[in-house]
Amino acid sequence: MGMAAAESQFHVLAVDDSVVDRKLIERLLKTSSYQVTTVDSGSKALQFLGLYEEEQQQQTNPPQTPCVSPNNHHQEVEVSLVITDYCMPGMTGYDLLKKIKESSSLRNIPVVIMSSENVPSRISRCLEEGAEEFFLKPVRQSDLNRLKPHIMKTKIKDQQNLEKLEESEETQFQSSPPTLPLQEHQQQQQQEQQPPSNNKRKAMEEGLSPDRTRPRYNGIATLV
């Protein structure tokens, strides 16, 4: 009950050129209470993630027209996981995986590859490139149970990054150096006592409630 509610906040982007397989994976994911977007190609996936525009902008020098897409800084929907078919015309699932892992903004999104062919070299290549899992098709409900841990792991990592980001923003806004380390330290302490800042709250709304996330985060932090 509680678990379903938490999962429904996670958004999965499913990529497959086969219309039949898109329908199937969408249903499988929805049955597991995920929110789902399906696209039929790797390039549409990158577009949805907001990467396509980012790249074009870098290539065009100087940028001609401002980006048309509303996605140019950030994807509108926060994608918790990408699950992609391996064998697709044009950009393969492996190419898509590499693009995601090469992008500083997308790198942390877990990627799962699906393939109908059991080719060991292919599987190890994908895992080496940073795929979290490799599912053989047809994908079954039991396979989907393996998605959750990867999403949770990323949530925790994202939160750590967000905190780091906040710290560095604070340093930028502060004027003079000598007292800085102390101030920073104090602020950090205050921060821990105060209610979370806007950024943090946003991240938490999209994930779990603060009181559930916090202990888990601490637990893992002490382990590391």
Added chain:
Amino acid sequence: MEVGQMQRSLVDYTKSLFLEGVLDGQFLQLQQLQDETNPNFVAEVISLFFEDSQRLLNDLTRALDQPNVDFKIVDAHVHQLKGSSSSIGAQRVKNSCIPFRNFCEAQNIEGCVRCLQQVKQEYFLAKNKLETLFRLEQQIVAAGGSIPTMELSF
């Protein structure tokens, strides 16, 4: 026909499709994904499969009809057909794609043409049988009965 009798004949008919190898366990997986929130899921997936397969079979016929057959393209179409037939549990269609891909790799046109005929035959067989299955289901629903759930015992 009374509902009980219709339900029994649906069960028998479904069993025969498994015994003949027309369907495999993946079809039961589809049925398990169908519930009150998605009462037509299986029929929707199967109809997507029909449309997609028909397109692929047309593309394959055309590709093998070219003076210079591009075996890469042929193989890509067969790969897709194999994938989608496997996803809905159309076992015999899926199996007929295996030798087809081997002939693609060997660049054997005659072999490919023969395999295309075989795949078409299996596809139309599966299509007819699945349409019959859905018709039986609709008759039961129309008569006020419920669709008996299949056991996973075979």
